[in-house]
Amino acid sequence: DTAVSQTPKYLVTQMGNDKSIKCEQNLGHDTMYWYKQDSKKFLKIMFSYNNKELIINETVPNRFSPKSPDKAHLNLHINSLELGDSAVYFCASSALEGGAEQYFGPGTRLTVT
């Protein structure tokens, strides 16, 4: 009965590959997010979706493409992976658009070699 779940937890891949991270929330929230956390622990928002519509798209390379098949799922697809993409990616959800009460998933540690 995990509120926000992500798969996989760890992802090791080579430069140039394409990979996806999946996220699901069972809280009934309308808004979902993707964050990137670098080695210095800085949390950077990448995307925000409200009821399947893209709301926020921060300055993120277009190799990153979010997909929301329904409001409970927000997947992240990354093309042509680069070394600098190595980070922990967190999915989160909130009841309200831009809501400060966010529920985070456990994270996906992506390592690009």
Added chain:
Amino acid sequence: QQQVKQSPQSLIVQKGGISIINCAYENTAFDYFPWYQQFPGKGPALLIAIRPDVSEKKEGRFTISFNKSAKQFSLHIMDSQPGDSATYFCAASSGDKIIFGKGTRLHILP
């Protein structure tokens, strides 16, 4: 104007001591100030939050102090315990956006 400045970057406190983490903001449109706690290998989790109409909020050993005129707020952890060792993020929200501080790594010495 959209930044939330958090300090210190890292903090070491003896068990039983008081841990204090400070944040400052510029945008007066912010109306909700949460703190998140993140343990290693886990996602951030909401710890405590405050609205600007009150100057202090306490939940157990955790207290937020809020100074609206100075545009500053802080987290105080009383009787700090080794289990409090984590990264803490302050944040500020204006309803349509949330901005996180850069985080403080707190280590409580046993």
